[in-house]
Amino acid sequence: MLRQLHSLPGLIAALFVIVLTVTGAILSLNPALERAGTVVPAAGQISVAELAGRVVEHYPGAEQIERTPSGTLIVYYTRDGQVGADRVDPRTGQAVAPYEPSSFTSWVKNLHRSMLLDMSGRAVAGITALAMVVLAISGAMLLATRLGGWRQVLRPVRGTLSQRLHIELGRAAILGLLLSGLTGSYLSAATFGLASEGMEAEPEFPLEVAGGPPAAIDTLSALKATDLNDLRELVYPYPDDPTDLYSLGTDQGAGYIDQASGEWLSYQPHDATHRFYEFIYMLHTGEGLWWLGLILGLAALTVSVMAVTGPIIWWKRQRSKPKIAANSGPNAADSVILVGSESNSTWGFAKTLHDSLVQTGHRVHTAPMNRLAPHYRGAKRLFILTATYGDGDAPASANQFLARLEKITDAPDLSVAVLGFGDRQFPQFCGFAKEVETALAAKGWPQLLPLDTIDRQSPQEFARWGNALGKVLGIELTLVHTPVRPRTTALELAERVDYGAEVQAPTAVLRFKAPESGGKTGLLSRLLRRTGLPPFEAGDLVGILPPDSPVPRFYSLASASKDGVLEICVRHHSGGLCSGFLHALPVGGTIEAFIQPNPDFRPASGKAPIVLIGAGTGIGPLVGFIRHNTSHHPMHLYWGGRCPRSDFLYEPELNAYLADRRLSRLNATFSRVDERAYVQDKLIANGPELRRLIEKGAQILVCGGRDMAASVMAALNDIVAPLGIDVLTLKAQGRYREDVY
Numbered sequence: 001m002l003r004q005l006h007s008l009p010g011l012i013a014a015l016f017v018i019v020l021t022v023t024g025a026i027l028s029l030n031p032a033l034e035r036a037g038t039v040v041p042a043a044g045q046i047s048v049a050e051l052a053g054r055v056v057e058h059y060p061g062a063e064q065i066e067r068t069p070s071g072t073l074i075v076y077y078t079r080d081g082q083v084g085a086d087r088v089d090p091r092t093g094q095a096v097a098p099y100e101p102s103s104f105t106s107w108v109k110n111l112h113r114s115m116l117l118d119m120s121g122r123a124v125a126g127i128t129a130l131a132m133v134v135l136a137i138s139g140a141m142l143l144a145t146r147l148g149g150w151r152q153v154l155r156p157v158r159g160t161l162s163q164r165l166h167i168e169l170g171r172a173a174i175l176g177l178l179l180s181g182l183t184g185s186y187l188s189a190a191t192f193g194l195a196s197e198g199m200e201a202e203p204e205f206p207l208e209v210a211g212g213p214p215a216a217i218d219t220l221s222a223l224k225a226t227d228l229n230d231l232r233e234l235v236y237p238y239p240d241d242p243t244d245l246y247s248l249g250t251d252q253g254a255g256y257i258d259q260a261s262g263e264w265l266s267y268q269p270h271d272a273t274h275r276f277y278e279f280i281y282m283l284h285t286g287e288g289l290w291w292l293g294l295i296l297g298l299a300a301l302t303v304s305v306m307a308v309t310g311p312i313i314w315w316k317r318q319r320s321k322p323k324i325a326a327n328s329g330p331n332a333a334d335s336v337i338l339v340g341s342e343s344n345s346t347w348g349f350a351k352t353l354h355d356s357l358v359q360t361g362h363r364v365h366t367a368p369m370n371r372l373a374p375h376y377r378g379a380k381r382l383f384i385l386t387a388t389y390g391d392g393d394a395p396a397s398a399n400q401f402l403a404r405l406e407k408i409t410d411a412p413d414l415s416v417a418v419l420g421f422g423d424r425q426f427p428q429f430c431g432f433a434k435e436v437e438t439a440l441a442a443k444g445w446p447q448l449l450p451l452d453t454i455d456r457q458s459p460q461e462f463a464r465w466g467n468a469l470g471k472v473l474g475i476e477l478t479l480v481h482t483p484v485r486p487r488t489t490a491l492e493l494a495e496r497v498d499y500g501a502e503v504q505a506p507t508a509v510l511r512f513k514a515p516e517s518g519g520k521t522g523l524l525s526r527l528l529r530r531t532g533l534p535p536f537e538a539g540d541l542v543g544i545l546p547p548d549s550p551v552p553r554f555y556s557l558a559s560a561s562k563d564g565v566l567e568i569c570v571r572h573h574s575g576g577l578c579s580g581f582l583h584a585l586p587v588g589g590t591i592e593a594f595i596q597p598n599p600d601f602r603p604a605s606g607k608a609p610i611v612l613i614g615a616g617t618g619i620g621p622l623v624g625f626i627r628h629n630t631s632h633h634p635m636h637l638y639w640g641g642r643c644p645r646s647d648f649l650y651e652p653e654l655n656a657y658l659a660d661r662r663l664s665r666l667n668a669t670f671s672r673v674d675e676r677a678y679v680q681d682k683l684i685a686n687g688p689e690l691r692r693l694i695e696k697g698a699q700i701l702v703c704g705g706r707d708m709a710a711s712v713m714a715a716l717n718d719i720v721a722p723l724g725i726d727v728l729t730l731k732a733q734g735r736y737r738e739d740v741y
Ligand SMILES: Cc1cc2nc3c(=O)[nH]c(=O)nc-3n(C[C@H](O)[C@H](O)[C@H](O)COP(=O)(O)O)c2cc1C
Pocket: 340, 341, 342, 343, 344, 345, 346, 347, 387, 388, 389, 390, 391, 392, 393, 395, 421, 422, 423, 424, 426, 427, 428, 429, 430, 431, 456, 457, 541, 554
């Protein structure tokens, strides 16, 4: 619901919001520009009488003096039968320049207020301002939900570039946008009589005047008692008419002043509602508060970027959403399927189960696990199909499931079957599915079937689970699902560097490029510096499909697409289908591959040092980070291999990076030399220095095998213990990230 509330008005209003905010940002410059070209005396320094006295010396035909909210003084006058208007200096009363309101500003103002139309345009502008309020509030609530509560809303965020831009800009600008949206909505409501503007003071016109010869303007007591900074306008009496009066408007009220006595003959203050209206007007326009205007203008500018990133996020979500037909509502369904997935393959299995149950007459509701509802009114059974990521962690669509489950107190009237999807190569095989099963059992949720697991999307294992489920449900259930082959790109091996054969750790650095398309396109691509590679960053994953297998194997990327090559570092495991295929691949040979973004595993921006830790092929993404460290951010690398003569991966590159300061410190250790040591031993030896780095806010990125990662974590726990923290604290702060396999 919250998401719909955020995305629907967002999409509809995007265009109008862009017009409103870009024009708003332009207009917000005016008060500051005006202020920069204006002398504003301190309060109590110049009275209206003094100013009027100075003005009259230069403008004997002055008819009116007006002061804008930013402090610009404009004198309207008649000279030789011609009317004119000048900006004047309050200290001398002399002209600064002729007053010529900018036609561009009036056009922009018109566009901002009414889309260059009449009242219908004003209504659109008002509704757009309201939509901006809805967007700002629903966006903040979405973020709070996503980050686990209002206290967490300032936590670092992860995600794709569009997501991070959208959230960071939204966070920076939200208060400004809320203020602009709320004040804009109020001003619009006032235009349409839905809110009151109050009454501008309308003093009575005095019927009697003191009479007698007019006194010099700089001696009039009412003008002497009025500070220049309170002036709005002073209108002079008609020349040679002793019965006419001065009309004076100030921030507080308005009235008429006798030409001869200089006394107020009538005066009326503005009412409180009008003063409130003017205050809101000032907050909206920044007129009279130029610095606020600039802040609001900057906030408004972020909207144009968010109006692009928002639809990109929405479109990507729509595209990746599986199309589930006949999806009943959560309370109308008798069977509920909840899906935990990161790269969507589990959705395919869920859809097969959904369709089969619908065909056998069931009403089925299928949704992501994060949408677990507190009640499913008519449901008899709940199926949880979930993948596992990281080191037994939840996939993206299930990362809030356990927290939601925790909040449900009553065991429901339905029974549950959990089916885990994973890969037996990972030590925490289906680790998250097991965690879910344990949490459900601890809460006393009845079991429909014991936990079952599917290795590498095996259609046979899924069909077998379907049979077991059919028996329990008393129906014929045939689950036939062939995993959809991911959309891949062909890449050609351009270069390989081999290491480690002598130490029984054959490892290759493989560099792929897009195959030459030749002809015109190739030339155009070269001219446009296009690489033909899909976009990726170092630290993302590449999924490679070995021949005769529909299931991809993932490798961490050591390059970014802007480098023009896709680089990975692969160790040959005996019997390994994909590593065997890659090690046998000759230069010129091709692979089928696709990118899986891994935005969590990246060096943080900012000045804090980065500590990179890895062993063996784990150096791949770490080298990528160092290669792109052209701003010479302090980076310390700890890496472990077997023997410096045989498997010192990337040795020449690392030395070059040390020389040009992309790498601050290289700590390489080897396990098959006389002083044998592993990377965790080096960490312990350098404990005090690491502690200093961590105290300075260092971020730690670990990449490599699971055993190494466990030893590194244990060593670092000992190292940071004197600081009163542990690795889990650093993890929660986003300062300890792992890419472990
Ligand atoms: C980076 C990464 C980490 C993974 N970690 C695990 C794991 O710890 N345990 C496991 O059983 N499977 C793991 N897997 C395998 C996935 O859970 C499995 O491929 C699953 O079928 C993917 O489902 P999805 O496409 O719906 O996300 C991992 C896969 C990747 C790419």
